[in-house]
Amino acid sequence: MTSKTKAKPPEQVAAKPEPAQGPVLPKAPPWWKTLRADPPAHTRTLLGLGFISLILLLWWFVTRGDEINVYFDGRRGELLLSLKASTARIVSASKIPSPGDVFGSFGSLLDRELGRNLGDTLQRVLSGVALAAIVGVSAGIVAASHRGVNAAIAPLVIFLRSVPMGALIPLTMLLFGDGEGQKTKFIFLAIVGFVFSDTVKAISIVPERYVETAQTLGASRFQIIRKVLVPLAIPDIVTSLRFQFGLALGYIMLAEEINAEYGIGKLIMGSQRVGPYEHMYLLLFVIALIAFTIDLVLRTLQRGIFPWRRDL
């Protein structure tokens, strides 16, 4: 990302000075008139926050006020209408609770052992991704360097990548039971194919001229893999793992909703079945926040570890 050097503040555009004295300097067009130009960093932040605020505002608007309930009183044989407040609510609380109710339920969510559930979920994702990284990356390095290996395992990998995630859950339960191992292996199976393919791709796109240079400098085949191909490909491999981690966080919910004692997925399922509904919504925010934070941390780490890659 080449963030532009501090662009002029937007309000400067409108003010036109009195008749120009001397030659008129042409002005560069502003970013919003330039295709593919990034706005200045603070404008980007503002735009992002503004859009989220807009959605929150809409949410607040459709859930404000109180309910109009129409119900049938069987004993009296009458249809009753209860209007609890002066403002009618647009979307029922049984579908979408109001922002206040959702965020206000944080205390009660903590009481439902949010920490423990979150810890379990993250641990499952981390161990699954770690296993997939170890197997997928090393197999990918071998396959990218020796294309015969790639030709041999590529069909298996395509199969793995196209198996529906949902179908893997009953399969892994059958094979690995219903403990932690099953969840780790489910995550592993769900992403290892993608990690493998991304590793092969990352190594394949290292330009051949680096390999040739290393050869003319006396590097052996193993040294070329270790000192040239892998170091040049590793930033892309890490990027792939970062994306897969985000996806895995989504997949684990599936597994946890089906069978788990603890876990965010289990919490969501419970909230939907026995309530409170507010927790369902709140948990979505918690997951998004966790995913965002982890991604940010990994990205920052990546930039620090690979200073020579400016595009990370």
Added chain:
Amino acid sequence: MSDDPGKPTPPGTGTGPAGGDAIKPTPPARDPAAEAAALAMFEAEETKAAVPAAAVPAAAVPAAAVPAAAVPAAAVPAAAPGVTGGVKMAPLAEPLAKPPVVAFDKVTKKFGDFTAIKDVSFQIEDYPGRGEFVSILGPSGCGKSTVIRMIAGLLPQFPQTSGSVLIDGKPIFGPGPDRGMVFQDYTSFDNRTVLQNVAFGLECRGLERAIISGGAVRKQTVSSFTTQSAHGFKRGNTALIEGVDDASFNGKVSVLAVPSPTQFTVQQEGPDARSGGGVVRVPKLSSSDRYDRANYWIEKVGLSVGKGADKYPHQLSGGMRQRVAIARTLILEPRIILMDEPFGALDPPTRSRMQDNLVQLWREQSPTIFFITHSIEEAVFLGDHILVFSNSPGTVLKQIRVPPPDRPSIEMQRDPKFQEVVMGLRETIDHLESSNRAGD
């Protein structure tokens, strides 16, 4: 170097105007006398007169270059024009009888139906203490790159379809650090700093030095080895000796003493013997040792260690990157350096400075250099042996000898004599090309 497999039509008989040269509407090719004068200095060299020493003001040539420049005159007559690759390496240091550094004999390379080069033959002789600077000129796609990638041992140009390619009389088996290569593209490893880039070769192979022929001598249980250049080994270094003609010298040894910069002794069992050739290698160098050497070469190619050594390639200009590439190659002190249009992407002032730097480095280290370029000026300035290639299929049209550079690039190129030479060569190339086209 009178081996001229192309069409040896004498210059000056061209019929068409100089094709690519709009500046000169009246080609001097029309005037045999002028042409002869312009080409005299090269043609004379082709007939083995000691032209460089005579034509070039001796004072301008650094001391190291003078005796070297004089040697070819004496040496060339001894070399047969045919391939001497089969000749066994002489038992004593007798460079004149050694096989050529590089010998191509009727080399053809085909890619499917496409013939990249056809019947390419030339020899680059080995002169004591000084490698030749061979410029390769020719239009795009004429197989210049094929030739040097073949020497480098890089696929798919290597191996040749037919003919023989010999380095020091031996066939090539693949890429090796004895043949350094500088590409036109920037090939600095992005993930390594300048220092780490330059030290890459030492990190991979360690320190490697060629053993001169007759340089391995064993008396009782002590063997003494003489290397081609200063080896920089220390007492106690573990060294691998490989490829000496008498195999009893080969093996893993520990350096016993270093009596001179190019000599070292080791304890070795075996009968008294004398042999040579092969290489000695200290595979493991400490990182401080590596970086000391890298810093030396960084300075040598005109980069500042203080300012540049810790930078990453993306922080460098094109010229600086090529300097890194050159330093990275030179640190291994290869016998042959292959340069594929290394300065092609540089702006003219940078290019001139790089040329001067290259000439200086070449004089100091004296490898044999193959240098591909599109610029006749560059070829004439840098080279002392020019191979002119023609198109489809690529073949050597002409070999020309020119005096080696004696002044900085800009100064030399301003010299009318130099300009005349370039023009003459341009005429020759145009003529050879047009007659070659007519023959197709």
